[in-house]
Amino acid sequence: VINCVGGLGDVIFCEPIFCNYWQKFGEKPSVIIHDHQIWIQEYIDSAVFFPASNFREEANATHHIEGKFINLKHAHQIYRDYPSHYHDDIENCMGDKYRLLGLPVDLWKTCKLHFNHDKGMQLAATLRVSIFDEYILRNENCGIGQVRIPLPERRTVVDMQTVRGFTLCDWALLHKQADQIHTVSTSTFYMMQALCNEGWAPPVIYIYPRPNWDGLRGISQLEPTFNYVRNNQL
Secondary structure: OEEOOOOHHHHHHOHHHHHHHHHHHOOOOEEEEOHHHHHHHHOOOOOEEEEHHHOHHHHOOOOOEOOOEEEOOOHHHHHHOOOOOOOOOHHHHOOHHHHOOOOOHHHHHHOOOOOOHHHHHHHHHHOOOOOOOOOEEEEOEEOOEEOOOOOOOOOOEEEOOOOOOOOHHHHHHHHHHOOEEEEEOOOHHHHHHHHHOOOOOOOOEEEEOOOOOOOOHHHOOOOOOOOEEEOOOO
């Protein structure tokens, strides 16, 4: 059982950990995530996901038992012997999910998602976007709020947004076809790495700080295989 209650980016980031245990024990691990993220099951094959509301004790647990109960939610605090409520060391937070298990942090770059091309085409049609035209894909939203990303005028801009019937992963095709990508630091960072693992060679991706004290600290020690520019100033 793996406690991975957190942001959607955490779930994608930890996919290689799920795969590691699947290969090690011969069965997929049971992974606890937020209820509203259960749709990710369609896109990740290496785990069986369960809603946190059905496993409140495990979802809120602060202990870790290697090989039995893997606590990725509190991996950072457990690995560094921080209090369970401590969150100031953001730079090491993501990598410690791997360090706690004795796995190389770079393993995260092998994350795998199953993308649905047809859903991507349907989303583009819903938004009335031609994937064959030039456009900039912009994402100003993350789990803690919104930023403002100014872009040159007289360019077609497609803004990421919540569209009923579609998920974050269904935006993959619009990422692949975009001429430029400008995004706040959020779960799209990890999804784009999964796209790269399918052979996507993107243009330079511009990543902007989150609208709180995190900024770009959370990804400061992570080096994806795609080309990117960290924009410290908006």
